[in-house]
Amino acid sequence: MIWKSFENIIEPHTPEAERLARIDPERIPRHVAVIMDGNGRWAAARDLPRIEGHRAGAESVKEITETSVRLGVRYLTLYAFSVENWKRPQTEVNDLMRLLRRYVQEDLPTLMKHKIRLQALGRLNELDYKTRVLVEKAIHSSRDNTGLQLNIALNYSGRAELVDAMRALGRQCAGGELNPQMIDEADIDRHLYTAGIPEPDLLIRTSGEYRLSNFLLWQMAYTEFYFSPVLWPDFRKIHYFEAVIDFQQRERRFGGVKKA
Ligand code: IPE
Numbered sequence: 001m002i003w004k005s006f007e008n009i010i011e012p013h014t015p016e017a018e019r020l021a022r023i024d025p026e027r028i029p030r031h032v033a034v035i036m037d038g039n040g041r042w043a044a045a046r047d048l049p050r051i052e053g054h055r056a057g058a059e060s061v062k063e064i065t066e067t068s069v070r071l072g073v074r075y076l077t078l079y080a081f082s083v084e085n086w087k088r089p090q091t092e093v094n095d096l097m098r099l100l101r102r103y104v105q106e107d108l109p110t111l112m113k114h115k116i117r118l119q120a121l122g123r124l125n126e127l128d129y130k131t132r133v134l135v136e137k138a139i140h141s142s143r144d145n146t147g148l149q150l151n152i153a154l155n156y157s158g159r160a161e162l163v164d165a166m167r168a169l170g171r172q173c174a175g176g177e178l179n180p181q182m183i184d185e186a187d188i189d190r191h192l193y194t195a196g197i198p199e200p201d202l203l204i205r206t207s208g209e210y211r212l213s214n215f216l217l218w219q220m221a222y223t224e225f226y227f228s229p230v231l232w233p234d235f236r237k238i239h240y241f242e243a244v245i246d247f248q249q250r251e252r253r254f255g256g257v258k259k260a
């Protein structure tokens with residue numbers, strides 16, 4: 001049992017164990033999405049270059065991914081690079097791509113060990129060739145894994161995703177395969193990068209920013225939002241547990257009324 005295995009890695013009578021005990025294993029969010037923010041500020045606070053913040057953030061990625069596996073979360077979607085992030089200095093973009101390449105190469109054995117299936121959301125064709133090939137290779141190697149699905153949002157923009165979906169639907173209409181009058185929400189869903197993935201139950205954004213920054217705009221219509229002041233490189237499983245505890249106290253109504 002995934003849940004049971006936690007007992008080996010969390011010391012009893014620690015703050016982590018106390019939080020974990022408050023989580024209802026029957027109501028774990030199926031899909032958690034994370035806007036990993038605050039790497040630059042973490043580095044600036046230490047007089048370090050921004051890349052050091054991204055490097056430290058990669059450790060949080062590992063911890064939160066592993067914790068997701070152990071909690072029994074089925075889908076974890078991490079916002080790693082937005083379409084708008086190309087506006088950053090070229091050196092930072094290069095550093096981020098280098099870190100990403102290193103991650104998909106060096107961590108592939110760990111992903112395989114935990115039976116994690118990697119997927120990417122975004123316009124991968126606009127990445128440089130080297131990065132794209134390595135990402136696609138890791139996706140391919142892990143495609144038959146049956147555990148956690150780890151979605152990395154890469155060159156992702158919620159609006160660009162909708163544009164891509166509209167173009168695909170437009171082509172089908174022009175080709176006579178689809179009647180515009182018959183287009184429904186399921187048709188749109190099918191053409192998103194997230195086709196086949198259930199909508200996020202919980203969104204976590206770190207670093208005290210309260211915005212979506214173009215993330216999963218269509219998919220988060222009924223997602224529960226959790227904002228943490230902690231900078232991403234400092235975000236640890238105790239913070240994740242707190243987010244899940246908070247989530248479990250929410251009453252999700254989806255526009256209906258409270259259940260009697
Ligand atoms: C998030 O940290 C990582 C990426 C967007 C790639 P930032 O780099 O945005 O850090 P801040 O927001 O400047 O502190």
Ligand code: IPE
Nearest residue numbers: 035036037079080081082213
């Ligand atoms: C959102 O963070 C994108 C990622 C985490 C990859 P940003 O730092 O780019 O967002 P803004 O600019 O603060 O909205």
Ligand code: MG
Nearest residue numbers: 037038039040
């Ligand atoms: Mg930021």
